[in-house]
Amino acid sequence: MTMQSSYWETNRVLSTADLLIVGGGFTGLSAAHFAYIKNPSFRITVVEKHPYGQSMASTRNAGFACFGSPTEILADIEFEGIEQALARVKIRYEGIQLWLEMFSAKDFDYAPDGGLEVFHSTESSIYEKTLDKLSLLNSELEHHIGCKGVFSPSYGINDSLCYGIGIAGEAGLHPGKLHSSLLSSLQSKPIAFINGIGIPPLEYWIKKKGVWHIPTASGWIISEYILLANNAGLSELTKNTVPGRGQVILTEPFNHGLPAGTFHAREGYMYFRTLGDRILLGGGRDAFRKQEESMKPIGTKEVKLYLEDYLTTHICPGQQVSIAEHWAGIMAFTNNQQKGLLSKYLEDKVLTAGRMGGMGVAIAPRAAQDAVHQLLS
Numbered sequence: 380m381t382m383q384s385s386y387w388e389t390n391r392v393l394s395t396a397d398l399l400i401v402g403g404g405f406t407g408l409s410a411a412h413f414a415y416i417k418n419p420s421f422r423i424t425v426v427e428k429h430p431y432g433q434s435m436a437s438t439r440n441a442g443f444a445c446f447g448s449p450t451e452i453l454a455d456i457e458f459e460g461i462e463q464a465l466a467r468v469k470i471r472y473e474g475i476q477l478w479l480e481m482f483s484a485k486d487f488d489y490a491p492d493g494g495l496e497v498f499h500s501t502e503s504s505i506y507e508k509t510l511d512k513l514s515l516l517n518s519e520l521e522h523h524i525g526c527k528g529v530f531s532p533s534y535g536i537n538d539s540l541c542y543g544i545g546i547a548g549e550a551g552l553h554p555g556k557l558h559s560s561l562l563s564s565l566q567s568k569p570i571a572f573i574n575g576i577g578i579p580p581l582e583y584w585i586k587k588k589g590v591w592h593i594p595t596a597s598g599w600i601i602s603e604y605i606l607l608a609n610n611a612g613l614s615e616l617t618k619n620t621v622p623g624r625g626q627v628i629l630t631e632p633f634n635h636g637l638p639a640g641t642f643h644a645r646e647g648y649m650y651f652r653t654l655g656d657r658i659l660l661g662g663g664r665d666a667f668r669k670q671e672e673s674m675k676p677i678g679t680k681e682v683k684l685y686l687e688d689y690l691t692t693h694i695c696p697g698q699q700v701s702i703a704e705h706w707a708g709i710m711a712f713t714n715n716q717q718k719g720l721l722s723k724y725l726e727d728k729v730l731t732a733g734r735m736g737g738m739g740v741a742i743a744p745r746a747a748q749d750a751v752h753q754l755l756s
C-alpha cells in the first residue's frame with residue numbers, strides 16, 4: 380500500500396541541483412559520472428523511483444555485452460540502410476569499451492568468451508544466405524570498429540541448433556555488479572541519490588526564472604538542467620515510445636556441456652548464455668508481443684513455460700533441467716520497427732536519453748556521454 384503524503388512532506392524543497400537526472404539505471408548513473416567529470420562543481424541529483432540498487436532494466440537483463448549478431452545487423456541494414464545500422468554497431472562497441480575504461484573487468488565479471496549465433500536445422504537457407512554476407516559484414520565492421528574477422532562460420536551446439544556463426548569480441552558480464560560499481564564510484568562524489576520517488580510528467584513542472592520546480596510526493600526538486608534517462612518511463616512522456624517486457628529464466632547448476640559464452644538465435648529474439656554450470660535464457664517477446672507491451676516487471680507463467688520448452692527442446696534436449704529463478708525487466712522500444720535511442724529536447728534544458736531497446740548494456744554509457752555533452756555544452 381502506498382502511503383499518502385503529508386502537507387509537511389510536499390511543502391518543502393527536497394533537493395536543489397544544477398542537473399537533475401531522472402532514472403538510476405546504466406544511462407542515468409553513467410550520465411552522473413560524465414557530468415561530474417565535465418563539471419565537478421555542479422550539484423547533481425539522481426532520482427530513481429525504485430529502491431537503491433534496483434532499476435527497471437539495468438539490473439534485470441541478461442548481461443550480454445554485444446554489438447549485434449550477423450542476422451540482427453543484416454536485418455537492420457535492410458530496414459534502415461548500412462550507414463545507420465553500422466553507426467549503431469559502432470556506438471555499442473564504444474559503449475563496451477567505456478565500461479572497461481571506467482572499471483576493471485573483474486569488477487563486473489566481464490568475460491570475453493565470444494558469442495555464437497545458432498540456427499535451427501530447419502533454417503539452413505537463412506544460414507547459407509547469412510554466410511554469403513559474412514565477408515561484407517566483416518569488412519564493414521573492420522572499417523567501423525577496427526576489429527578484423529569478427530564473424531566466422533562455425534558449428535552449432537547440437538542436432539537441433541546445428542549451424543553456427545562465431546562472434547569474436549562478444550562478452551558476458553554481471554549487470555548487478557556493474558550497476559553497484561557505478562553506484563560505489565559515484566558515492567565518493569558530491570552527488571545526491573534519491574530513491575523511491577517518481578518524477579511526475581512535464582505538465583506538473585513549473586519554470587521560475589529559468590529554473591525547473593518539480594513537485595514530488597516528498598517535496599519539490601529544483602534544477603536548471605534535466606536529463607530524462609528513464610527509458611521505459613519515456614513511454615509516459617512521448618508518443619513514439621512503448622514499453623517492452625523481457626523475461627529470463629536461470630537454471631539450477633547441471634552438466635549442460637555448452638562452451639562458455641553468449642548465444643543468439645532467431646535474429647536475437649532468443650538468447651542464452653552460460654553462467655558457470657547454469658544456463659540463463661531469455662526472449663520470446665516476438666511470440667507474446669501485445670502481452671509484453673507492459674510496464675509491470677513481473678514474470679508470467681506463459682512466457683516461463685515457453686522459455687522452458689525452448690531450453691529442453693533445443694538447447695539441452697533429453698536432459699533433466701530445473702529452473703532456479705525467473706524474472707522480468709522493462710525495456711523501451713519505438714512503436715514501429717525502427718531502432719534507436721531517443722535523444723530529444725522536450726523543453727528548454729530538458730533532454731531525453733532513453734529507449735535503449737535490448738542493447739542498453741552496451742549503448743548506455745556512450746549515449747550518456749553524448750547526452751551530457753549535448754545538454755551541458
Ligand SMILES: Cc1cc2nc3c(=O)[nH]c(=O)nc-3n(C[C@H](O)[C@H](O)[C@H](O)COP(=O)(O)OP(=O)(O)OC[C@H]3O[C@@H](n4cnc5c(N)ncnc54)[C@H](O)[C@@H]3O)c2cc1C
Pocket residue numbers: 401402403404405406407426427428429433434435436437438439440441442443444445576577578579608609610611612613624625626627661707708709710732733734735736737738739740741742743
Ligand atoms: C530481460 C532483459 C534482458 C536484456 N538483456 C540485455 C542484454 O543482454 N544486453 C543489452 O545490451 N541489453 C539488454 N537489455 C536491455 C538493457 O537492460 C537496457 O537497454 C538498459 O539497461 C537500459 O538502461 P537505462 O538506464 O536506460 O534504463 P533502466 O535501467 O530502465 O533505468 C531507467 C530507470 O528510470 C526509472 N524511472 C522511470 N520513470 C521514472 C520517473 N518518472 N521517476 C523516477 N524514476 C523513473 C526506472 O525505474 C528505471 O530504473 C535487456 C533488458 C531486459 C529487460
